[in-house]
Amino acid sequence: MPVSSSSFERSERAPSVLLVDFLSTNYRDAFSLDELVKAMASLGRKMSREDLEILLTSLEYGGKVQSKVIDAETYYRYSKPFGFKLI
Secondary structure: OOOOHHHHHHOOOOHHHHHHHHHHHOOOOOEEHHHHHHHHHHOOOOOOHHHHHHHHHHHHHOOOEEEEEEOOEEEEEEOOOOOOOOO
């Protein structure tokens, strides 16, 4: 059954969309898992470390996020695309 436009607009955004929006807005910086848990909470989406790590892994596999281990801690940042985006 279809959902009305007003119901769709009032619904919450998916955690992956919120996370990618946050990382793309801050594409120059890399964040630890704990920092991203806090960032998601500030956006109104409380997530466990485990759930967020699973989400980040899938986004990394999809090419949206990069990760690097620095001083024994993993940091994540937006994978800025190169070239043109077709609309």
